[in-house]
Amino acid sequence: MTNKKGFLFMLTMLVLTGIQAFSQAGWNTPVPVDPNVRYGKLENGLTYYIRKNTEPKQRAEFYIAQNVGAILEEDSQNGLAHFLEHMAFNGTKNFPGKGIINYFETVGVKFGFNINAFTSVDETVYNLSDVPTTREGIIDSALLVLHDWSHFISLLPEEIESERGVIREEWRTGRNAERRMYKQLMPVMYKGSKYAERDVIGDINVINNFKHQELVDYYNKWYRPDLQSIVIVGDVDVDQVEAKIKSLFADIPAPVNPATRSFYELPDNDEPLVGVATDPEARNAIVYLYFKAPVTPKEAKTIGYLRTDMVRELISSMVSSRLNELVQKPNPPFVFGASGYFNLVRTKDAMAFYAALRPDNMIDGVKGLIRESERVKRFGFNASELDRAKSDYLRSLENQLKEKDKQKNEKYVWECVDHFLKGEPMPGIEF
Known part of the structure; x- marks a missing residue:
């Protein structure tokens, strides 16, 4: 380099x-925004995009993009951005336990394939994909999941403890040749930057021993509407979906004295x-x-x-x-x-x-x-x-x-x- x-x-x-x-x-x-996209921002800071598209018909994508990732972790939270992503599927306000997975699999939306997420150093993105739009109730449920992922992930102590083992196994099986070589190259590629210290999967000692409050603190500090965007694309009524977003997400408060979302330099x-x-x-x-x-x-x-x-x-x-x-x-x-x-x-x-x-x-x-x-x-x-x-x-x-x-x-x-x-x-x- x-x-x-x-x-x-x-x-x-x-x-x-x-x-x-x-x-x-x-x-x-x-540059103007594509006029086929309904683009706006709520009073609490949440951004939304809605686009009608009929490929495929009677299907839609429901995404929430978080402008935060592993780069924002403290050393005591190394790996918790990814851990939190897992917790989003282990209970929310309106979908306790495995409620999200259990409900959506009844309408053909499969966990790990259509229900998924990823965490990187700079962003975390969740999705419900290929969701049927044949019934208004399914659309409402998909929006409610995005609403809960925004501000109402439960983070119950027993679920956190249970998930430690899942992350440990992912940590173990994910250490393939490509990952191991990437880890070797990080200090060179990202020399002089915090990017050299964060590889998303994190520190296994942190995963095994972090206090529950560390995860709660990360969630409360960074998952907030001014750093979030809702994206819905598919065979939907744009006006109707926009009205639902404005109504449903209005109960999420705007952050008070929010922490600055820093962007870390990679030196020349x-x-x-x-x-x-x-x-x-x-x-x-x-x-x-x-x-x-x-x-x-x-x-x-x-x-x-x-x-x-x-x-x-x-x-x-x-x-x-x-x-x-x-x-x-x-x-x-x-x-x-x-x-x-x-x-x-x-x-x-x-x-x-x-x-x-x-x-x-x-x-x-x-x-x-x-x-x-x-x-x-x-x-x-x-x-x-x-x-x-x-x-x-x-x-x-x-x-x-x-x-x-x-x-x-x-x-x-x-x-x-x-x-x-x-x-x-x-x-x-x-x-």
Whole structure:
């Protein structure tokens, strides 16, 4: 991993040569929200998104996104963000015990498949998926679950004790080769940051010994409406669902003197950071090369940001094409290669080059990937590469427009979640 401050700027300038300049004011224009999405905020701070979509018919997705994760844990809570996620399925105000699972499985919504959640370092997201919308009572129950997950998880002492064993087993079985190698690389990837200390699954000593109040404190401090968003996409009446949300979630109080939701920096580095992780059970050898870059703040994700995002997609496409062409040649340095621009942590993006190495010649594979990244950095791309990438990109957009009424619910769900958590634009494919 390295930080070359001029890297993405050089690529952008090389790719955009000849594109007509926009006025600065034009690039700073806010991106409108897709008019097909009902978007609003309650007085208590809760954000909501509702979109009607009929793929599939008579089904809907019900999500609650929490803008909090393992990064906000104290040392004495290491692993409790994930533990709390488990507790959401062990009793709430209106669904005691296994009530959520028991009820929804009677209408074909299966636990672990349609009823699920995940915790990461920066967010926690819960979902009821593929929920039938054939009866209003089912819709009401799904909304009530989201309501309870927001503010009314029971956290009963006996349920906490019972869940320790479940988490221990998950901790044990989850220590596979990939996880173990990731743990080895964390101090390098996230050097100088709190991200190096939080791997979500947590510290087994904390899991075994934490006092119940530690979990309650984390829940009360961070699960609150100003850090939450409700997302409903599917075959629903938007006006009706909006009215239900306004009524049902009104009893959740706005936080008084809330704790600041901090965002932790991942520092830049002048010299490359190099990490090597090995494990006897590893199935593949993969090399990653990251060029870090600061994220664009939410308020700066304007029309100009959309333009820059397109440039990044074109760059990734052209690099991936080059690496793929290299793989097709006799005696290639690696067996697979690709590139992408992605969010590394909430405060840092990265341009990534990665390749699957040949077991008999790993060093040449590493050299080959570095060589290709350096070639891009120094010389950019030629006109034919750019023309091909633009044609592919436009064709993709045109296909999305043509298929806009055939998109699955989940696609629109994640547009809303990313808009809430990261401020990613979601203007809609027509725009």
